[in-house]
Amino acid sequence: MNRQKLALAILLGIFAVALVVSYYRMPRQKTVARLTYTQGSRAEAKRPGTAQQPDDTRLHLDLLDREQPQFAGFRRNIFKPLFHEEVKFPGGQSPRPMTIPLPPPPPPLPPQPAPLPQVAQPTPLQQDMARFTFLGFLKKDALKIIFLAKDKDIFLVKKGDKLAGRYEVTSITDEALIIQVQGNGGEIVIPLTENRALSAPRS
Numbered sequence: 001m002n003r004q005k006l007a008l009a010i011l012l013g014i015f016a017v018a019l020v021v022s023y024y025r026m027p028r029q030k031t032v033a034r035l036t037y038t039q040g041s042r043a044e045a046k047r048p049g050t051a052q053q054p055d056d057t058r059l060h061l062d063l064l065d066r067e068q069p070q071f072a073g074f075r076r077n078i079f080k081p082l083f084h085e086e087v088k089f090p091g092g093q094s095p096r097p098m099t100i101p102l103p104p105p106p107p108p109l110p111p112q113p114a115p116l117p118q119v120a121q122p123t124p125l126q127q128d129m130a131r132f133t134f135l136g137f138l139k140k141d142a143l144k145i146i147f148l149a150k151d152k153d154i155f156l157v158k159k160g161d162k163l164a165g166r167y168e169v170t171s172i173t174d175e176a177l178i179i180q181v182q183g184n185g186g187e188i189v190i191p192l193t194e195n196r197a198l199s200a201p202r203s
Contacts, residue, residue: 123200125188126199126200126202128163128164129163129190129199129200130198132148132149132198133149133198134146134147134193135147135148135195137192144159144172144173145157146172146177158172159171163179166181176190176191178190
């Protein structure tokens with residue numbers, strides 16, 4: 001406890017000394033008996049360099065009586081290339097014109113790939129007939145019936161029936177199926193191959 005009291009007393013002493021020093025060093029406002037410029041008075045502006053200096057200006061009339069030298073002209077052609085006369089080559093050879101090499105030609109472009117052949121899009125008739133698969137046929141007296149499969153359905157088609165709602169079967173042979181498009185008038189022959197989709201010609 002004695003050490004703490006001693007340290008506290010030292011700090012208080014330092015604090016008191018600091019207060020006294022700051023009081024005496026504090027700036028104070030000064031006063032004068034008379035102001036240089038009173039309120040409402042006009043101040044005179046001082047211009048620098050207004051002191052009179054001796055005038056040394058003289059008129060030299062003797063220069064007008066002198067004869068002016070005549071112009072002898074230029075002794076050198078200013079339109080010649082620079083340093084043309086100063087440069088000398090051994091043997092009296094004339095300077096060769098400076099040549100700038102041309103840049104190398106650009107490399108050839110790689111060969112372009114050949115355009116792909118355009119695949120002909122199937123006609124609506126070919127798309128409709130490709131949905132049917134020929135399975136076989138059945139003969140009963142003079143009537144011939146063929147079996148066509150579409151997705152999971154099997155159709156029995158004979159003369160006079162319609163395929164896909166717009167193609168009328170006009171004739172059935174052992175090798176071909178002949179149909180007619182409604183409103184067209186022309187007949188289309190479709191070959192029959194077992195277990196193969198119907199392949200209609202491009203009309």
